[in-house]
Amino acid sequence: MNSPGTNYEDNSIGGIAASTDVRGKAADSYTLLKQDALMLLALACLSLMAALDGTSISVALPVISEELNASTIEAFWIGTSFLVCSAVFQPVFSSFSDLFGRKPFVLLAITLFFIGAVVACIANDTLHMFIGRSLQGVGGGGIITLTSIVIADIVPLRHRGKYLGMLGAIWSLGTVIGPVVGGCFTQKASWRWVFYINLPFIGIGLILVAWSSSFRTGKISVSSHWRKIDFIGIFLFTASTASFLIPLSWGGILYPWDSWHTLTPLITGTIGLCTFGAFECRIAIHPIIPPAIFSNRTALILFTECIALGLMIWCCLYFLPLYYAAVKGLGPIMTGVALFPETFTVAPAAVVIGLLINYTGQYYYIICIGWFLSTIGMGLLCLLNTNTKTIVWIFLNLVPGLGLGMILPAVALAIQASAKPENLAISVAMSTFFRGFGQSIAVAIGGVIFQNRMKSNLLKYPALETLAEEYSSDAATVVQTIQRMEDGQVRIDLQQAYADSLKIVWAFCCGLSGLILSMSIFTKSYDLNRVLVTKRDSREENASKEGNRAAENC
Known part of the structure; x- marks a missing residue:
């Protein structure tokens, strides 16, 4: 095991002192400027909106589909x-x-x-709703990743922990309370308010960001940088990633896993991603994703942790509500409220851990402890049963929430600490991408596990044996089936089979968390008492030197 606080690799740029940031201030006396604080507040607000939009529609989707006369596949695309x-x-x-x-x-x-929210607000057919949701997704992805990058631009490495902790808390808070917000608007007002509520916050954020001069821009020659754009790499990456993720989202739900509808895009996406990797390594002069960011063993492990983190958080957000609705019989709003044990552990834990890292300058043990608690917590979820009392499942959910909350800011900071200066921005972007990738595959992996176990469990009950294939096809559709059933032994047996099937999902998450914990032990810990200078900082410094030399010549 490598002890924390040791700088194993020198990521500094020659001539930049480790204790001084790019603005010439001592890193240990850094104070966030008022303008920077307003700008980060605006971005944090927008990140909350983006996180809310990712999950709030899940509860409203049945109502939206009915009003817009959406088919099954159209409803799927609206949500995905x-x-x-x-x-x-x-x-x-x-x-x-x-x-x-x-x-x-x-x-x-x-x-x-903003445009996506407006289009979704006024949509009267599925096409316009799909366009609005897609535009919101593109914009939301940009907001989430650029917020983290801007923090890396203006805050010294030692002090980023508290801001990344706050950002992680905002993201997790928005993700968890999204279904509650969507349920409240759908039941009490209109589903269109799920999108209307974004508009004032977007307007305020847009004004604050537009007035801000905190962004580093440097002296840019558009024509010279235009030639550096990796157009082929961008096309290969976006097309292949979409082709890979889409069938993972509908496999076993819209189409069987062995259907050509699932296998064709999945295989095409896999081949495309392999082609993209070869192109970036062998051909691209200015790759969109530099292969160098994966040459570091520590970075590879940390990116893997991002995938696992997104997967486990999303498994909790998707399958726990199904447990509350199917097994406990809770309505949409109360199902969202039942997720609060995660909300009030993940979000506060992320903030506290960020402040702790800022104070101690250490993150290595926090990551290990976080994965340990996550492993224990996911194991505890296996105890959830049909007769589990409310107070019991509340406390069972506190442990995984605490563990995942500890990991969120610590892993984000560790990736930045392990990155070379010229690759800092893309490393930050890839950390959020891999977390999103984990979210995208969570439902697919959890769904396959649930489907296989549910079919096996239903075959144990004679009254349900003939319906095993139908009821095991989709975890979400069974919820409606159970809620429409009259009280009786058949309903009790179906709820028991449902709870038993979900236990295997939690067991998988527990095993995955334990594997990531064992991998985390072999990561290196980097000194946070230094500042990583981005490529933009280097360009500004070079431009300043050239300007000074020109002035001297004159």
Whole structure:
């Protein structure tokens, strides 16, 4: 095991002192400027909106589908398009903002999110709703990844922990309370308020960001940077990633896993991603995702942790509500409220851990402890049964929430600490991309586990044996079946089979968390008492030196 606080690799740029940030201030006396604080507040607010939009529609989707006369596959695309677009376009925003500056692309992301919200608000058919959700996904992905990158731009490494902790708390809070917000609006007002509520916050954020001069832009030659854009890489990455994620989202739900509808895009996406990797390594002069970010063993492990983190959080957010609705019989709003044990552990834990890292300068043991608690917590969820009392499942949910909350800011900071200066922005973007990737595959993996176990469990009950194939096809559709059933032994048996099947999902998450814990032990710990200077900082410094030399010559 490597002890924390040791700088195993020198990521500093020659001539930049480790204790001084790019603004010439001592890192240990750093104070966030008022303008920076307002700008980060605006971005944090927008990140909350983006996180809310990712999950709030889940409860409203049945009502939306009915009002818009959406078919099954149209309803699926309304719900899935946001997550897929959000994940796919994050590295693209990072790459372009690294070339042309952060501010234009932050404004572009906000604008796309705003336009998407307006289109979704007024949509009267599925096509316009799909367009609105897709635009929101692209903009939301840009907001989420650029917020983390801007924090890395303006805050010294030692002090980023508390801001990343707050950002992680905001993201998890928005993700968890989204279904509650969606349920309240759907039941008490109109589903259109799920989108209307975004507009004032977007407007305030857009104004604050537009007035801010905190973004680093440097002196940019648009024509020279235009030639550095990896157009082929961008096309291969976006098309292949979308082709890979889409069948994972509908496999076993809309189409069987062995159907050509699932296998064809999945295989095509896999081949495309392999082609993209070969192109970036062998051919691309200015790759959109530099292969160098994966040459570090620690970075590879940390990116894997991001996938596992997104997967486990999303498994909790997707399958726990199904447990509360199917087994406990809770309605949409109370199902969202039942997730509060995660909300009031993940979000506060992320903030506290961020402050702790800021104070101690250490994150290695926090990551290990977080994965340990997550492993124990996911194991405890296996105790959830049909007769589990409310007070019991509340406390069972506290442990995984605490563990995942500890990991969120610590892993994000560790990735930044292990990145080389010229790859900082794309490393930040890839961390959010891999977390989103984990979310996208969570339902697919959990669904396959549930489907197999549910079919096996239903075969144990004679009254349900003939319905095993139908009831095991989709975890969500069984909820409606159970709620429509009259009280009796058949309903009790179906609820028991449902709870037993979900236990295997939690067991899988427990095993995955334990595996990641064992991998985390072999990561290196980097010194946080230094500042990583981005490529944009280097360009500004070079431009300043050239300007000084020109002045001296004159």
